[in-house]
Amino acid sequence: MxxxxxxxxxxxxxxxxxxxxxxxxxxxxxxxxxxxxxxxxxxxxxxxxxxxxxxxxxxxxxxxxxxxxxxxxxxxxxxxxxxxxxxxxxxxxxxxxxxxxxxxxxxxxxxxxxxxxxxxxxxxxxxxxxxxxxxxxxxxxxxxxxxxxxxxxEWLADVAPDGKDRHGHLAVATSHPRWVVDLLGEALVGHGRPGSELADLLAADNVSPQVTLVARPGFVEVEELVEAGAEPTGRSPYALTWGGGDLSTVPALVQGRAGVQDEGSQRVALALDAAVVGGRDERWLDLCAGPGGKSALLAALAAGRGAKVLANERQHHRSRLVARGVRAAGAGMAGVVTGDGTRPAWRPGTFDRALVDAPCSGLGALRRRPESRWRRTATDVDDLVVLQRDLLTTALDAVRPGGVVVYATCSPVLAETSGVVDAVLAGRDDVVEEDRFQLWPHLDGCDAMFAATLRRMP
CATH class of the missing domain: 1.10.940.10 (NusB-like)
Known part of the structure; x- marks a missing residue:
């Protein structure tokens, strides 16, 4: 040594x-x-x-x-x-x-x-x-x-015993805050589902979601993505699941003719497109557009009708995300603006269709953003409801009589979904509800998106 x-x-x-x-x-x-x-x-x-x-x-x-x-x-x-x-x-x-x-x-x-x-x-x-x-x-x-x-x-039996407090057991066993378990249990029942599905819903939150693609109509055919290795879901006509591999090798994605978008989000955009609008149908509004996935799909759908979408986003850095996301939308876009959705720069009655994908607790998208369950609090929901009502009111004022508004959230929580819609309807005699749906990850394989279609009456 x-x-x-x-x-x-x-x-x-x-x-x-x-x-x-x-x-x-x-x-x-x-x-x-x-x-x-x-x-x-x-x-x-x-x-x-x-x-x-x-x-x-x-x-x-x-x-x-x-x-x-x-x-x-x-x-x-x-x-x-x-x-x-x-x-x-x-x-x-x-x-x-x-x-x-x-x-x-x-x-x-x-x-x-x-x-x-x-x-x-x-x-x-x-x-x-x-x-x-x-x-x-x-x-x-x-x-x-x-x-x-x-x-x-053995650890589950020790730290999460399954006794009389069912929600307490599920909170620990499925790794959700107790208040989230309580609200999701109420949401199931309130939307017409049996409360016995709660364990399945919470379990679905802990399954990593598949990558879902959207074939933007008029820009790419579904068959092109199938040839690249994607598989149609059989629900949304434009949704395909990606089995794996490098997405950067798919030309349609690189060029913006297709995108990555949860099927629930696609179905919200399709709900706005499916509503019947008599008369003029040229001006569409995406009131809370960031990060731009729905705007891009709406623009593709609007272009097929000879209409254009104005995308509005409150935060400038998110507006830039929207602008990049819709870069291939071409004739379907009227532009991207940065502005407070509750204080619009446009005149009332400007639009024929409007989408309000409102800021929400995100409790329907915990598969994708698991940290949200630890970041949010029950108080956040109360604060968001005030904003959600204001945004829906703004959107209803923004469409002309005969126009339609789709109100959507990536949360099934009753206060953020039916509670907002019912409260706004109760204060207006010029709006009627025509349709409503709630999607679930454990049933529909997508985020728990809520959507309600409302029509502005004369």
Whole structure:
């Protein structure tokens, strides 16, 4: 081995055990997943939007990218259950947020992924050392060893016993806040579904959705997307599911002739197109247009009638997203404007059709945005209802007598759906409701979109 002093005299530095270079190298996929959790927690980012940036930053593709995506998304989706399990393993439940993120990622690998226990524990300890410091590594090791000593089913029986409090059990077992479980249970019954479907609805929220494409009519034929590898859903005439592969290799998507859009959103746009309008039918309005998927489909539908869509969005950065999203819509677009939908720049009676896809709690889209369940509160719903009523009133004033408005939300919550429509109808004698539907992820394979078609009368 030789004398350390002799090595120093020869110009070769003695090894330093605590140098960063000597630390175990953390797997880039796990680093990427940790970065996503941090962005969601610290920056209020949406996982599905920040993931592509993080994957590119770490140079991840193929199986490594898929691993990081499942690790991050699954951990966020199941963090309520995982926190209950982690807390059951602690004598002092209070943890630094960064340490809890490391533990959540480790628990997901142990209980939900095909990762050997020793690998899940070892890489989590390395991640804690790299991102937090040496202090919590012993705690991370001890907690994950305890977690790995039992199966997921055994932990569920311990932290989520199925007793008299059915909603309390479902809240922990399906990883939803209790208030969300209560509101979704009320929504099922209020929209005419049996309350016994609640467990299926909550379970559907925890299934990663398939990528759904939209073939914008007049710009691309469904057959072209089928030839590229997509499969029609059999419900919306323009909806296809994508089985996998690089979407950037599909010319219609790159050129904007097709897009990625949930089938529920497509059916909302189709509801506006399907309504019968007598007389002039030239001016359509998308009142809350961001990020632009519905505007692009509406523009394609409008172009087939010789009509044009004006897309309005309150936030300028989202207006720019809309402008990019409708870049291929051509003759179907009248333009994109930035403006407050409750204080319109246009005169009353300007439009023949209007869509109000109102800002909402997003509780119908938890499959796509699992972090929303942890970010929203019951108070948010109360505040949003006021805005939703104002936006629907603005849209009804914006259409001419005989014109139609479709009010939509990606939430099934009664206060945001039928409650808003019924309240606005009760205050007006010049509006009638012609149709209403509620979609469900566990029944329709799409987000829980609500839509009501209202007609402005003379």
């Amino acid at each position: 030789g004398d350390p002093a002799r090595r120093r005299r020869s110009g070769r530095p003695a090894p330093q055990r605590n140098r960063p270079a000597d630390r175990p190298r953390v797997d880039p996929s796990r680093l990427a997943a940790w970065d996503v959790l941090r962005a969601v927690r610290v920056e209020d980012a949406y996982a599905n939007l920040v993931l592509p940036q993080v994957l590119e930053k770490h140079g991840l593709t193929g199986r490594d990218a898929a691993f990081a995506t499942e690790l991050a998304s699954g951990t966020i989706r199941w963090q309520g259950l995982y926190d209950a399990i982690i807390d059951a393993c602690l004598t002092r439940p209070r943890l630094e947020a960064k340490v809890r993120d490391v533990l959540r990622l480790g628990v997901h690998q142990v209980l939900a992924m095909r990762v050997p226990d020793h690998a899940a524990i070892g890489t989590s300890v390395d991640l804690a050392r790299d991102r937090v410091g040496t202090g919590p590594t012993g705690l991370v090791n001890a907690v994950l060893r305890k977690v790995s000593s039992r199966t997921r089913e």
